[in-house]
Amino acid sequence: MTSVSSSPITDTILNFIDGSYREGSEGKSFSNVNPATGAEIGVVHEASQADVADAVAAAKAALTGPWGKMTTAERVKLITAVATEIERRADDFLAAEVADTGKPRHVASHIDIPRGAANFRMFADVVSTMPGESFNTPTPDGGQAFNYTVRKPKGVVAVVCPWNFPLLLMTWKVGPALACGNTVVVKPSEETPRTAALLGEVMNAVGMPKGVYNVVHGFGPGSAGEFLTSNPDVDAITFTGETGTGQAIMQKAATGVRDISFELGGKNPAIVFADADLDKAVEGLSRSVFLNTGQVCLGTERVYVERPIFDAFVARMAAAAQDFKPGVTGDRAYLGPLISAEHREKVLGYYRRAVEDGATVVTGGGVPEISGAEAGGFFVEPTLWIDVAHGDTVMREEIFGPCCGILPFDSEDEVIALANDTVYGLCASVWTENLSRGHRVAAAMEVGVCWVNSWFLRDLRTAFGGSGHSGIGREGGVHSLEFYTEITNICVKL
Ligand SMILES: O=C(O)C(=O)/C=C/C=C/O
Numbered sequence: 018m019t020s021v022s023s024s025p026i027t028d029t030i031l032n033f034i035d036g037s038y039r040e041g042s043e044g045k046s047f048s049n050v051n052p053a054t055g056a057e058i059g060v061v062h063e064a065s066q067a068d069v070a071d072a073v074a075a076a077k078a079a080l081t082g083p084w085g086k087m088t089t090a091e092r093v094k095l096i097t098a099v100a101t102e103i104e105r106r107a108d109d110f111l112a113a114e115v116a117d118t119g120k121p122r123h124v125a126s127h128i129d130i131p132r133g134a135a136n137f138r139m140f141a142d143v144v145s146t147m148p149g150e151s152f153n154t155p156t157p158d159g160g161q162a163f164n165y166t167v168r169k170p171k172g173v174v175a176v177v178c179p180w181n182f183p184l185l186l187m188t189w190k191v192g193p194a195l196a197c198g199n200t201v202v203v204k205p206s207e208e209t210p211r212t213a214a215l216l217g218e219v220m221n222a223v224g225m226p227k228g229v230y231n232v233v234h235g236f237g238p239g240s241a242g243e244f245l246t247s248n249p250d251v252d253a254i255t256f257t258g259e260t261g262t263g264q265a266i267m268q269k270a271a272t273g274v275r276d277i278s279f280e281l282g283g284k285n286p287a288i289v290f291a292d293a294d295l296d297k298a299v300e301g302l303s304r305s306v307f308l309n310t311g312q313v314c315l316g317t318e319r320v321y322v323e324r325p326i327f328d329a330f331v332a333r334m335a336a337a338a339q340d341f342k343p344g345v346t347g348d349r350a351y352l353g354p355l356i357s358a359e360h361r362e363k364v365l366g367y368y369r370r371a372v373e374d375g376a377t378v379v380t381g382g383g384v385p386e387i388s389g390a391e392a393g394g395f396f397v398e399p400t401l402w403i404d405v406a407h408g409d410t411v412m413r414e415e416i417f418g419p420c421c422g423i424l425p426f427d428s429e430d431e432v433i434a435l436a437n438d439t440v441y442g443l444c445a446s447v448w449t450e451n452l453s454r455g456h457r458v459a460a461a462m463e464v465g466v467c468w469v470n471s472w473f474l475r476d477l478r479t480a481f482g483g484s485g486h487s488g489i490g491r492e493g494g495v496h497s498l499e500f501y502t503e504i505t506n507i508c509v510k511l
Pocket residue numbers: 181182186189312313314315475481
C-alpha cells in the first residue's frame with residue numbers, strides 16, 4: 018500500500034504507522050482541498066487516539082530494535098539515502114506539495130523540495146563531524162580526573178508541523194531527530210498531509226527500520242495533535258506554528274516534564290535607512306512581504322523607512338507588488354493562494370481593519386478578479402499600506418498574508434525602539450550601505466535572526482529560532498543537538 022491511493026476524482030491519504038499505511042481505526046476522515054481552486058482533491062484518514070498510541074508505541078519499540086543498535090555511521094548512511102531518494106522522487110514531492118498548498122511550482126521546486134533533502138544531508142554532516150567535550154581535571158588529592166560527555170537520543174519525539182512549508186519544516190525537525198538516533202511521530206497540518214505521508218514511502222524504500230518514522234493525521238484539540246502531545250511515552254515535542262497553539266502544547270508538555278522546541282509567530286520589522294541600495298532593498302523586501310503569499314514566519318509585515326526616501330521607497334514597492342500577480346498558472350504568475358478560505362477571511366479582516374484605522378491603501382486591499390479553474394481559489398491582492406500608526410492592529414498582530422504597513426522614521430534610536438516594540442522576537446532585516454551601522458543596528462534587534470542587506474539567506478549551520486512569543490530554543494547545525502540529544506558527563510578518577 019502507498020501513501021496515496023488515487024481514484025479518478027480524489028486521492029485517499031493514509032496514516033503511516035510502524036512501517037505500514039493504514040486508515041484511521043474509527044473510520045473518520047476529512048477533506049483535502051487544493052487552495053488554488055477550492056476543489057476537494059482528496060480524503061484524509063484521521064488517526065484515532067488508539068492509532069496515535071500505536072504510532073508512539075512503534076516509535077518507542079524501534080529505539081530498542083535495530084535502529085537503536087545502529088552506529089552513528091550506519092544511521093548517517095540511512096538518512097543520506099533518504100535525502101537521495103527524496104531527490105530521485107522530487108517530481109512526486111513537488112506534485113504533492115503543490116496539490117496541498119496551491120503554491121506556484123517554481124516556489125516549491127526552488128525552496129520546499131530541495132530543502133527536504135538538504136535538511137537530512139545537513140544533519141548527517143553534523144552528527145558525523147560534531148566534536149565531543151572533555152576536560153583534564155586536577156583533583157583535591159593532587160591527582161587527576163578525566164571528564165567527557167556522551168550524547169544519547171532523547172527517545173520518541175513528537176513533530177507537529179505547519180502548512181506553509183510542509184516538507185521543509187517537517188524535515189527541518191525529522192532530519193536532526195533521526196540523525197541523533199531518536200524516533201519520530203509526525204502530525205502534519207490537516208491542511209497539508211501529503212508530503213509527510215509520501216515520506217513514509219521513502220523510508221520504506223531505503224530500508225529505514227519500521228517504527229522510526231510515523232505519521233498521524235488529524236487536528237489539534239480532541240484529535241491527533243492532542244493525543245500525541247499528551248501521550249506519556251513521547252519524550253520531547255517540537256512544534257512550528259502559531260504562538261497560541263504553542264502555548265497549548267507547552268501546557269501538555271508540562272505533564273512528564275517533556276522538553277520542547279518551538280518556532281512560533283512573529284511580527285518581523287524591516288529598517289530601510291536613507292543610504293540603502295534601493296534596488297536591493299525593494300527586491301529583498303518585496304520577496305519578504307509577498308513570497309509564499311506572505312505565509313512565511315520570517316516574512317516582513319512592517320517596514321520603517323528613513324524619511325528622506327520614504328516616498329521613493331513606497332513608489333518602488335508599489336511597482337514591485339504589481340509583479341506578484343495572483344494565480345498559479347500562466348508565465349508570470351507569482352502569487353499563490355492563501356492556504357484556506359478560513360485563513361483568507363482572517364487576512365481580509367485585517368485588510369478591512371487597516372482601512373478602518375485610517376490606513377491609506379497604496380495597492381491591493383481586496384480579492385483579485387480571477388476566472389477559470391482558479392476562480393474558486395483562496396486568492397487575495399498583494400497589499401501595501403501607508404498612513405498607519407505604529408500601534409495599529411495591522412502593525413502589531415501577525416497577519417500571515419501578502420501585506421505590510423510602511424512608516425517613516427527620523428533617527429536610529431527611534432527606529433530601534435519601534436522595531437523592538439513587540440511581544441515577538443523572530444527576525445528582522447536592516448538595509449544600509451553603512452556597514453558599521455548595519456552591524457550596530459542588527460545587534461540591537463531583539464530577535465533570533467537579523468539579516469543585513471538580505472532576507473531569508475539561510476546557512477543551515479547557524480542558530481535559527483526566536484525569543485519572546487516567537488519561540489523557545491534554536492534549530493540549525495550543532496544547535497539542534499541541544500534539543501535532540503541528552504548529555505551524560507562521565508568523570509573518571511585516574
Ligand atoms: O529556513 C528554515 O530553516 C526555516 O525554518 C524556515 C521557516 C519558515 C517559516 O515560515
